[in-house]
Amino acid sequence: MFSVIIVPDGCRGPEEQYRLEPGHTLRFGRTAPAGNGLTISHPAVACAAGEITATGAFWILTNFSSDQTYIVENPEGAGEHIRVAPGRADAPVPFEFARVRLCAGESRPGCGFDVLAPRHDYxxxxxxPAGGALVDGSGxxxxxxxxxxxxxxxxxxxxxxxxxxxxxPLDHTCHYFLVLTALCEASLRTGDAAAAPVPGVAELTERLHPVWPDATPAAVAWNIDYLRVKLRLRTPDDRDKVREALVRFALRFDLVQEEHLAVLEGQLV
Incomplete structure (x- = not known):
């Protein structure tokens, strides 16, 4: 089972992502190895810029550059970031969501990539209700x-x-948990999961604006897709079916409960 997903800038779908299993490595650079590397066509990026190695619950970054410091940002961490100095080997990155910036100064299009680590454990x-049981032997x-x-x-x-x-494992401070809670809200409030309507992306965006002012339909849809990956759901690509499956799954395993509705009012639980 893969533990790290690398999303290049301009990625148009899962087929253009790189998925690594624990122990596997991906090299990146302006002239990355053909067929098994991430090519970043930007003049400020070194020909052999670095590599990422996946582990079970995090990933490590090696900087091959002799003069560039890489910045790894946590987009949900209010400015949280780490710096990976030139020549630094095996720097551990603890973020579930990360943006790797390879160029100094302001953000430049095509000069970085995103890394997702959906197997973070809690x-x-x-x-x-989890009872400490394990699934698939992970973690x-x-x-x-x-x-x-x-x-x-x-x-x-x-x-x-x-x-x-x-x-x-779900991080209750992340946007994806807000989205999952909003999906389950009607079922939890009515107590009838079968009869409660599953909100669409536009409804979810409007519901989340008070606690997540920057929410957009695209961001909400992205988090729904990410939940599908993180929870390892095997569902059709139909967006309506994915949302319905997420609600059924979350309620079946008590991933979202009535007390969690407080996050929709801005209270972390």
């Missing part, structure tokens, strides 16, 4: 974790008794 709190080897988290780090939930990742 611990299941004690007593959660953990089942070994016991010694010790407990400090009381001050637990917040509202107790994370100390279930060291295993959630079967379907």
């Amino acid at each position: 611990l299941a709190p004690s007593g959660s 953990a080897d089942g070994a016991a974790v010694e010790g407990t988290l400090a009381d001050g780090a637990r917040g509202a939930e107790d994370w100390s008794f279930d060291p295993f990742p959630r079967p379907y």
